[in-house]
Amino acid sequence: MFLIALFLYAPIITLIVLSFNSSKTRAKWGGFTTKWYVSLFKNDAIMSALFNTLLIALVASLVSTLIGTIACISIMNLRKKTRSLVMGVTNIPMLNAEIVTGISLMLLFISFNFRFGLGTILLSHITFCIPYVILSVMPRMAQLDPHTYEAALDLGAGPVYGYIKVVLPEIMPGITAGFLMAFTMSIDDFIITHFTKGAGVDTLSTKIYTEVKKGIKPEMYALSTIIFLTVLVLLLLVNYKPADRKKPAGKEQSA
Amino acid sequence: MNKQKRYRKLLGTPYYLWSVFFIIIPLGMVFYYGLTNRNGSLTFENIAAITQPEHIKGLFLALGLSFLSTIICILLSYPLAMILSAMKVSTKSFVVFIFILPMWMNFLLRTMAWQTLLEKNGVINSILSFVGLPALKIINTPSAIVLGMVYNFLPFMVLPLYNCISKIDENVINAARDLGANSFKVFTKIILPLSVPGIISGITMVFIPALTTFVISKLLGGSKILLIGNVIEEEFTQASNWNLGSGLSIVLMIFIIISIIITNIFDKGGESNFL
Numbered sequence: 001m002f003l004i005a006l007f008l009y010a011p012i013i014t015l016i017v018l019s020f021n022s023s024k025t026r027a028k029w030g031g032f033t034t035k036w037y038v039s040l041f042k043n044d045a046i047m048s049a050l051f052n053t054l055l056i057a058l059v060a061s062l063v064s065t066l067i068g069t070i071a072c073i074s075i076m077n078l079r080k081k082t083r084s085l086v087m088g089v090t091n092i093p094m095l096n097a098e099i100v101t102g103i104s105l106m107l108l109f110i111s112f113n114f115r116f117g118l119g120t121i122l123l124s125h126i127t128f129c130i131p132y133v134i135l136s137v138m139p140r141m142a143q144l145d146p147h148t149y150e151a152a153l154d155l156g157a158g159p160v161y162g163y164i165k166v167v168l169p170e171i172m173p174g175i176t177a178g179f180l181m182a183f184t185m186s187i188d189d190f191i192i193t194h195f196t197k198g199a200g201v202d203t204l205s206t207k208i209y210t211e212v213k214k215g216i217k218p219e220m221y222a223l224s225t226i227i228f229l230t231v232l233v234l235l236l237l238v239n240y241k242p243a244d245r246k247k248p249a250g251k252e253q254s255a
Numbered sequence: 256m257n258k259q260k261r262y263r264k265l266l267g268t269p270y271y272l273w274s275v276f277f278i279i280i281p282l283g284m285v286f287y288y289g290l291t292n293r294n295g296s297l298t299f300e301n302i303a304a305i306t307q308p309e310h311i312k313g314l315f316l317a318l319g320l321s322f323l324s325t326i327i328c329i330l331l332s333y334p335l336a337m338i339l340s341a342m343k344v345s346t347k348s349f350v351v352f353i354f355i356l357p358m359w360m361n362f363l364l365r366t367m368a369w370q371t372l373l374e375k376n377g378v379i380n381s382i383l384s385f386v387g388l389p390a391l392k393i394i395n396t397p398s399a400i401v402l403g404m405v406y407n408f409l410p411f412m413v414l415p416l417y418n419c420i421s422k423i424d425e426n427v428i429n430a431a432r433d434l435g436a437n438s439f440k441v442f443t444k445i446i447l448p449l450s451v452p453g454i455i456s457g458i459t460m461v462f463i464p465a466l467t468t469f470v471i472s473k474l475l476g477g478s479k480i481l482l483i484g485n486v487i488e489e490e491f492t493q494a495s496n497w498n499l500g501s502g503l504s505i506v507l508m509i510f511i512i513i514s515i516i517i518t519n520i521f522d523k524g525g526e527s528n529f530l
Contacts, residue, residue: 001338004331008357011368014378067270074267077260089274097467097511099484100504103491104281107288127277130270159259190363190470208363212474216367224364231359
């Protein structure tokens, strides 16, 4: 158990140590420094990549949560055959290889003359995020007692008001989980972005990938250390049950 | 009521349109490019191109390495998931937290950090030579790629397995014990069959990404070892031969479908065994 934890954390410790290394190459240790943390904020390329990453993740997860949740209402009301067809299509981006999803979207954008850039990245991210939202909202939706909603209607609530007051609170945990999963998936994605981004637009992942060939700038280690520590603190603060966040991925697929 | 139902069905329209335009049509285009040549006439040569030595080598190497990584992941995760599910609730959530946390650091950076660790004069070899052991030479070899795969995908095996095992009813295990089963029998007859769904979803979440990766092999395998993912990526980004790239992608998808079918057969087999 300890060995596996060591295995998981060895690279992370390496990165944190490297972020304090004053020598520019990662091969040798040149003494302790915090200068990369200062120059990081002056590095426009990294800062704009960070901004793009966060912007795309936020917009993509919001849009996919909206589309996905509304779609769930509809899917629940479909006949069994149509429903399984829709769910089959929904599963494609999750089961298919990311590289195939990436190139298929790239071919689509090329054939329809989309201009490659933030927009195409965003469209692709929404595409692969929606299934995660649907798969975490669906089970909640299925567990709903239809009578509570009908009772609300009998008591004079309109269909929309009834949904917002009765159904929405019930499925909220599913929506939140779906949103968080979409957000993480989007932030962490490299492969699909790699194929759908235009020249000059970079997210953190694609920036790192191009830097790997030339040698990674130490500022990147500094940034990732900051991100890592922020996430660590946030997770510890917000809820001490982080297991819920990633769990649905395994649960839904096995169901 | 019926009218309302129709109205509710209509709510899905944005998503249905979206999935047709961004899932089905793109896939159709992969097939279109894969089954035509540059002039647009129908051909199977892009798919047959898989038999060229470098392509078939990439495919078999990818199949072999991802199979090996999946097995290693199962072997590492199973005891871990069992230990986890036997823990007290408070320690349990802490340990699960420990396993999820690394996933929040960019995976390219984490994989690249392994380069630093494994290099000829890297951290691990410095430690080994300090203790007086011979140096490890695994960077730029298939073993380094397997290590990278296991490292990256291990949590995707641990979590579904843990989910599945922790849901097993304690009473079923106790009943088996009461009926005279020893620990080994309890494991093979109760825990293992009941955890099959977890193993299955773990396998799909590890094997397919590992089979199709081009990043891990590029970062840890050097430029000489090409997996099928690298071949396809290069056809698109460097050689700009979309037809060939699409053709090879179709072959890759066939293997994905085969692996899904195989795991599903095992899934059903496991269930019927139990019943």
